[in-house]
Amino acid sequence: MSAPATISDLRKMSAVETCHAALDRILATASLNAFNTIDGDRALERAADIDRNRARYASAPLAGVPVAVKDNICTRGLKTTASSRILEHFIPPYDATVIERLHAAGAVVIGKTNCDEFAMGSSNENSAFGPAKNPWAVDRIPGGSSGGSAVAVAARMTPLAFGSDTGGSIRQPAAMCGVVGLKPTYGRVSRYGLLAFGSSLDQIGPFAHTVRDAAITLGVIAGADPADATSAPQKVDDYEAALTGDVKGLRVGVPSRMLAEGVDPEISRALLTALDTLRARGATVVDIDLPHAKYAISVYYLVATAEASSNLARYDGARYGLRSADADLGAMYMKSREAGFGAEVKRRIMLGTYVLSAGYYDAYYLKAQQVRTLIRRDYDQAFEAVDVVAMPTSPIPPFKIGEKVADPLQMYLADIFTVSANLAGLPAISVPCGFSSGCLPIGLQLTGRPFDERTLLQAADAYERDTEWWKQQPPIAG
Amino acid sequence: MSALTKAQVEAVAALANLELEPAEIELFARQLGDVLTHVEELKQVDTTGIAPTTSTSSPGGAATQGVEREDEVRPSLAIADVLANAPEREKARDGGFFKVPRIIG
Numbered sequence: 001m002s003a004p005a006t007i008s009d010l011r012k013m014s015a016v017e018t019c020h021a022a023l024d025r026i027l028a029t030a031s032l033n034a035f036n037t038i039d040g041d042r043a044l045e046r047a048a049d050i051d052r053n054r055a056r057y058a059s060a061p062l063a064g065v066p067v068a069v070k071d072n073i074c075t076r077g078l079k080t081t082a083s084s085r086i087l088e089h090f091i092p093p094y095d096a097t098v099i100e101r102l103h104a105a106g107a108v109v110i111g112k113t114n115c116d117e118f119a120m121g122s123s124n125e126n127s128a129f130g131p132a133k134n135p136w137a138v139d140r141i142p143g144g145s146s147g148g149s150a151v152a153v154a155a156r157m158t159p160l161a162f163g164s165d166t167g168g169s170i171r172q173p174a175a176m177c178g179v180v181g182l183k184p185t186y187g188r189v190s191r192y193g194l195l196a197f198g199s200s201l202d203q204i205g206p207f208a209h210t211v212r213d214a215a216i217t218l219g220v221i222a223g224a225d226p227a228d229a230t231s232a233p234q235k236v237d238d239y240e241a242a243l244t245g246d247v248k249g250l251r252v253g254v255p256s257r258m259l260a261e262g263v264d265p266e267i268s269r270a271l272l273t274a275l276d277t278l279r280a281r282g283a284t285v286v287d288i289d290l291p292h293a294k295y296a297i298s299v300y301y302l303v304a305t306a307e308a309s310s311n312l313a314r315y316d317g318a319r320y321g322l323r324s325a326d327a328d329l330g331a332m333y334m335k336s337r338e339a340g341f342g343a344e345v346k347r348r349i350m351l352g353t354y355v356l357s358a359g360y361y362d363a364y365y366l367k368a369q370q371v372r373t374l375i376r377r378d379y380d381q382a383f384e385a386v387d388v389v390a391m392p393t394s395p396i397p398p399f400k401i402g403e404k405v406a407d408p409l410q411m412y413l414a415d416i417f418t419v420s421a422n423l424a425g426l427p428a429i430s431v432p433c434g435f436s437s438g439c440l441p442i443g444l445q446l447t448g449r450p451f452d453e454r455t456l457l458q459a460a461d462a463y464e465r466d467t468e469w470w471k472q473q474p475p476i477a478g
Numbered sequence: 479m480s481a482l483t484k485a486q487v488e489a490v491a492a493l494a495n496l497e498l499e500p501a502e503i504e505l506f507a508r509q510l511g512d513v514l515t516h517v518e519e520l521k522q523v524d525t526t527g528i529a530p531t532t533s534t535s536s537p538g539g540a541a542t543q544g545v546e547r548e549d550e551v552r553p554s555l556a557i558a559d560v561l562a563n564a565p566e567r568e569k570a571r572d573g574g575f576f577k578v579p580r581i582i583g
């Protein structure tokens with residue numbers, strides 16, 4: 001067992017050597033299918049520039065750190081496909097705001113990672129370019145939708161990666177691959193340049209080996225952006241300074257009624273052990289009730305698909321992306337979309353279009369938004385008595401590739417613990433908290449108050465200090 | 479709710495600008511029916527007088543108030559860069575344009 005290199009280790013090293021090592025590792029683990037596109041030459045040029053100008057990058061928090069970026073975040077001059085045929089050859093003319101901020105911080109973008117098509121899925125099986133594979137068991141899913149980013153960090157290709165989280169798409173693959181995954185508060189990070197899926201839910205966040213690395217990275221990408229009207233004006237805190245290890249008096253809420261059924265017994269046991277670890281550091285564990293959380297899946301799949309059906313209307317073959325030629329404009333739109341979108345994307349566009357259509361709007365969409373208010377109020381109430389909420393990230397361990405493809409509803413139901421943070425706009429993090437008897441990673445999810453990433457990261461870091469799960473190396477990375 | 483009818487699926491597909499294959503129509507009729515049956519559970523929740531949440535940006539759940547800035551000219555992307563991804567484009571003196579099938583006969 002050897003601990004993975006962290007940001008503070010890598011900042012001391014030659015950027016070019018680090019970049020070469022990352023590129024070699026990506027090649028050696030290519031069978032995991034974590035990357036859609038590798039940008040080796042430009043990454044090496046950029047690393048050389050950093051090495052030549054070390055003085056200029058002396059205080060850059062990510063100087064020379066190679067990063068992998070989910071393929072639904074725009075990178076200027078570098079293909080951004082959303083793992084979809086419809087954008088297979090799309091090269092953005094601009095960088096997402098997070099990419100600009102990463103460049104300013106000295107990070108080296110090394111490539112674009114595989115994901116479920118347009119971030120729609122929980123297994124990475126909906127990629128038009130084949131699924132990424134879990135480095136702990138290559139016949140199993142890595143989770144999704146940001147599967148490739150989780151795999152890149154878990155298999156030690158890059159120490160940092162980025163994903164988007166609409167209903168758990170950072171936290172769930174982080175849990176299933178045994179790494180840290182952070183979804184910041186809605187509005188904390190600019191989404192300018194993120195291909196929109198569910199605009200009231202989407203948020204960008206990092207994957208890392210340690211909570212400290214996630215905290216440093218959040219400090220780089222957080223903050224208001226004039227290009228995204230939903231980015232929040234709230235002050236960006238010094239997240240690394242919050243990692244004191246002190247959780248004396250911290251109140252950890254556990255919605256035990258919600259966890260009573262449907263959770264894999266090994267995952268339940270791992271959660272209880274994690275709570276004991278926090279207690280031993282001086283935290284108190286409090287039982288809470290989130291009475292409407294059980295409706296979160298229904299609310300989520302109505303709200304997210306409605307927003308998606310509207311957002312994905314732009315892919316019509318007119319201005320960019322795949323076009324199926326036809327002499328008639330309407331037929332050109334329909335044929336292009338039919339040829340360009342995969343099954344899950346079409347299924348969600350159909351569901352979203354249905355629930356927004358005349359006669360059904362009130363019964364489905366409006367009703368879902370009202371229950372969303374109740375879910376949010378449950379959390380507001382809980383946070384009067386506790387500082388963070390603890391749950392498993394996923395109720396099930398990573399399953400075998402292909403096992404659940406035929407039954408989308410069963411796949412949706414497994415998102416039960418992650419979607420409510422998006423519906424309520426709350427920050428949440430998944431940290432490794434154990435392994436199943438089959439040696440599959442298990443994740444602990446902590447959820448915090450809006451814009452209180454400090455407390456969330458402080459709690460997660462304190463927990464991590466008393467565990468060594470994050471140091472474990474998957475067999476493929478050996 | 480059970481499966482949607484073929485006609486319902488076709489009508490929704492037309493609204494969504496999707497030209498589905500016959501096999502997809504059959505599959506989606508069943509799968510969308512499954513999901514819509516599941517979400518029926520929301521009927522159990524009393525939402526009388528509850529305001530809908532459209533955004534979590536504000537405490538009340540309404541969308542963010544208008545975000546404004548000075549109305550000043552700022553640089554934007556070059557036309558050639560924007561057209562670079564176009565499936566079909568036409569060069570012109572003012573920079574060019576996207577080309578689509580004829581709309582007006």
